[in-house]
Amino acid sequence: MFLLVLLHVLQSAVSTRSCPSLCVCSSGVTEPRSVQCSDPRTSALPVNVPADTVKLRLEKTSITRVPRAAFYNLSELRFLWLTYNSVTSVHPSSFVNLKALRELRLDGNLLTAFPWEGLRDTPRLQTLGLHNNRLSSLPAHAALFLPNITYLDLSSNKLTILPAELLDLWFPLPELQEGPVQRKILGLHDNPWLCDCQISMLTSLSASVGSPVVLMDQLLMCSRSVGRSGLLLTQAELSRCMRPSVQPAATRVVSPLGSNVILRCDASGYPTPTLTWIKTSAYTGCCQQDLLQSSEQLPRILDTFLQESPRVGVRWSIISLNGLSYKDAGEYRCQARNMAGISEAPIKLRVMGIARLSGVPKKKSPKTLTKSSPKYRKPLRPPASNNLKGKATLKTTSGPPSLQNNAQEV
Structure with missing residues (x-):
């Protein structure tokens, strides 16, 4: 103690x-x-x-x-x-x-x-x-x-x-809240x-x-x-407060596999709204096996995009998708938000596969006519001539008839 x-x-x-x-x-x-x-x-x-x-x-x-x-x-x-x-x-x-x-x-x-x-x-x-x-x-x-x-x-x-x-x-x-x-x-x-x-x-x-x-x-x-x-x-x-309005450049986009595509939307409102891209669903119209192999948790907020505000009350945003695959297909939502409210617009992207040719058809070769063929005609023989110079001319000319005539006139 x-x-x-x-x-x-x-x-x-x-x-x-x-x-x-x-x-x-x-x-x-x-x-x-x-x-x-x-x-x-x-x-x-x-x-x-x-x-x-x-x-x-x-x-x-x-x-x-x-x-x-x-x-x-x-x-x-x-x-x-x-x-x-x-x-x-x-x-x-x-x-x-x-x-x-x-x-x-x-x-x-x-x-x-x-x-x-x-x-x-x-x-x-x-x-x-x-x-x-x-x-x-x-x-x-x-x-x-x-x-x-x-x-x-x-x-x-x-x-x-x-x-x-x-x-x-x-x-x-x-969508951004994590936990309570x-x-x-x-x-x-x-x-x-x-x-x-x-x-x-x-x-x-x-x-x-x-x-x-x-x-x-x-x-x-x-x-x-x-x-x-x-x-x-x-x-x-x-009175200046205005709920945002969203206008996408296109509501449906179809692009081939492997290509590049840009999705754009414009928004207006006051205060100037902020834009967020959200992928809400995958495309299920084709290629189910490819979608299952590359499945992702949806909806998903996309963080790779560009947005600018050229003036107060206006904002635009684009998202660039390069080298499209089937997993890129689906519905995208452009969401605009300010203190007066929230608005959004959907854009559906469909990815089309490129069909491969199984083979190039071969050209049919012309049939060789024989003497027994009904369309066979005996070729005409040129008239005989004692002019040796003319014989040489016939053997060396193979151009158009006009040239052949000129050659014969030599």
């Missing part, structure tokens, strides 16, 4: 000696280690934080920047709070080696931009708080680093536009939103039954609505 008490005292002494200055460290037998630094005189991140720290809180300090690999030695860190400081910049590699991080809060700082790509170093992150900063834009590529985030607070910033890529992340197509839908909590209120179709559809979809998104506050204010300001989103006039 005495040894256990002595060991606990030694551990406490070591913990006290390793605690950064102007900070408070605590840990117990059942509690993980936590470090809290909230002294206004702290102007830089502490460098001697214990390596086994699970929760680190840096609040109400004078820290202005988070440098590269700032928490590299804290591989067990799960909670990182950098709230209500004076942070103006965060390096994209600030969170390297934080594989166990679950919660990151940067509320109440002076951030005008956030390094979204830095979240790839925190694969288990679920909570991200950016409330009360100065963020003025939300880039489309942020959607690439938010698939596991279930709590995102962007309230009280200067955001005006919500990218369509984020809406696709929060409201995925049924995980609900997400979003804080978007207290921003000067430009009331467009994106933000309008977000609020309407979040209010629907079984929505994967829950808004902290449904009353979003349109501070930059066209021609009006200070208008609640529920009262905004959004």
Whole structure:
């Protein structure tokens, strides 16, 4: 018993000696280690934080920047709070080696931009708080680093536009959903939103039954609505929203085996729709054995295609199939999607086999006539002549009659 008490005292002494200055460290037998630094005189991140720290809180300090690999030695860190400081910049590699991080809060700082790509170093992150900063834009590529985030607070910033890529992340197509839908909590209120179709559809979809998104506050204010300001989103006039319309170049395509074919469709709508190609079924009109040998799971979303948007509200897409085989045959669907709705058009592709010739028919050779043949006629013999020069001429001429006459006249 005495040894256990002595060991606990030694551990406490070591913990006290390793605690950064102007900070408070605590840990117990059942509690993980936590470090809290909230002294206004702290102007830089502490460098001697214990390596086994699970929760680190840096609040109400004078820290202005988070440098590269700032928490590299804290591989067990799960909670990182950098709230209500004076942070103006965060390096994209600030969170390297934080594989166990679950919660990151940067509320109440002076951030005008956030390094979204830095979240790839925190694969288990679920909570991200950016409330009360100065963020003025939300880039489309942020959607690439938010698939596991279930709590995102962007309230009280200067955001005006919500990218369509984020809406696709929060409201995925049924074909793209893997497993059960995980609900997400979003804080978007207290921003000067430009009331467009994106933000309008977000609020309407979040209010629907079984929505994967829950808004902290449904009353979003349109501070930059066209021609009006200070208008609640529920009262905004959004006449520009238009459900996408899809027009394929052809609805039925027949192409021979081994050839190349291009399938194209055009879509219009507002906001500008995104296009997706889906193969929904295989062609079963012929060649059953070939189809069985090369069977594939359908429907299947195709990821190899090209699409461009020449102007706002218009988008076209093509998919190129080279060296057609029977497995390429079937029905393809061009699906257009925006926040006003979804439309699609089918294109049926049929692959025709090339018939092989069994053999080339031989030409009949002319029959040789004999004396006994009824059509046989005795050839005429040229008149005899004592002119040797004429005999030589007859033997050497074999051209047309005109040439023969000329030869005979020589």
